[in-house]
Amino acid sequence: MTTLHDMSVAQLAQALQTKQVSAVEVATAFLARTGGNPHNAFLDIDSEVTLAQAQASDARIAAGTAGALEGVPIAHKDVFVTRDFATTAGSKILSGYRSPFDATVVQKLGASELGGAGMVSLGKVNCDEFAMGSANENSAYGAVTNPWDTSRVPGGSSGGSAAAVAARLAPAATGTDTGGSIRQPASFCGITGIKPTYGRASRYGMIAYASSLDQAGPMARTAEDCALLLSAMCGADLDRDSTSLDVPAENFSAKLGDSLAGLRIGIPKEFFGEGLAADVRTAIDAALKTLEAEGAKLVPITLPRTELAIPVYYIIAPAEASSNLSRFDGVKFGHRAKDYTDLVSMYKKTRAEGFGEEVKRRIMTGAYVLSHGYYDAYYLQAQKIRRMIADDFQRAFAECDVIAGPVAPTVAWKLGNNASDPLADYLADIFTLPASLAGLPGMSVPVGFGADNMPVGMQLIGNYLQEARLLNVAHQYQLHTDFHNAKPEGV
């Protein structure tokens, strides 16, 4: 048998169900790897909780009541609230917070007597504060390092999730994607991740950043694993999430084996302009050739408002954030300032102490674009262009089945590189923001290595509810390549 930490989710599930290994043995092996917290990937680990969950999994396997992924470990991004682990969203303002309930996504992946897939939680993984960032450097609990080169960022905001999977600290992790926070760290760390159609996975218990954009998704090493995880995570949650889609649950693994013959892949010229680094372009071009060899046809398309997605996103997301984050006021949970004179000063000092600089900046930007006299010129105008961006995609999908391009213009940059220039991080989100604004599913697939042997991810974007098609393309690609099996030195 392969070493436990090198096994995929599919392989672990199989080994557990056929009793080649117990859930406690698997959990123990991964807990040994997360000890000492390599890459600062984890924010909360509790071996007692993990082992208790593993014992319960073993009991269900013995009783014949196992869930689909019974006993396979997973780490959860710290924006999902959890009963058994602390939840901070990477923020000081929530330090020590304990949720009274599990997020729907956590529940759906967890104990099978509650309808879950039976996965065992390894704990909570680091992320940018309230998922606001593209490098995981905005966590109040320190940056995460990239397992491929510890002097570089892992991407963000799901940087802890990506680093944990790349460093084989967990076979899979949950992530959330508001403007690229699953796809970009997956790309930077050489793993596979998918953000489903907006509304596929419940947002209940996912600490809100920008509610019209936030979406949960899985991060793992292969498309096959992502399909298994996504099938378990998605599903209507009509009573608890007003934007949950009322569509039937889907088995996203069903079409993995389909042929790519005749597949039309749209190539947006705006994704291949001068802003794209040559090393990234070389890797993407080679991947497209591989897909062509499998029978796919490349179709030139245009997404003319790609560049506008940056200001549009960075108006809409902060506007929603300024409203969502008003709940952090030092009254009901989390941090409260020590010295204050009255209620308003308590709010102001609590929030000043509890929030980091980037979060404050986005709250301020959001409050400004929503304020009297600026609402029409900025917020409403951004929402109109958002519609035009969504329409551009529909025109493109009249000519192609999926869209392919880079996830990010460059490979992972050095830690601290953009510390004094947040705008540089914003600009690097250019290729992930358009699909986020439209609410379309998108994924990142490892397609090789660029400068300094850093991983490159290819982005696949599908039309609404076409996740199975994206996973099919990624799986077929992975059957013919080995980049998803590459691992960082020393891992």
Place this chain on the structure above:
Amino acid sequence: MSLTPQDISRIANLARLELQPEEQARMLNKINDFFGIVEQIRAVDTTGVVPMAHPVDAMQGAHIELRLRPDVASEPNQRDLNQRSAPAVERGLFLVPKVIE
């Protein structure tokens, strides 16, 4: 268009954030850097375009509508659990500084 220090003070008050003077200055610079790229959206002709508040309303053909749930209590009472992370609680109530003299 650029924001002024007065805008920053006004917005910080609306957003209930206490900013130190050097923080105010840095905030002003960074937000104005950002508004440098925002200006391009004002030049876009959006006549007749319906604002898109939400991706669900762009999913044409999916016939998906946002819904409201019935107005009935659905959650169990978990007061103790809900209050266990509160900074100040007494007899089941959240404590705040005195609001009325």
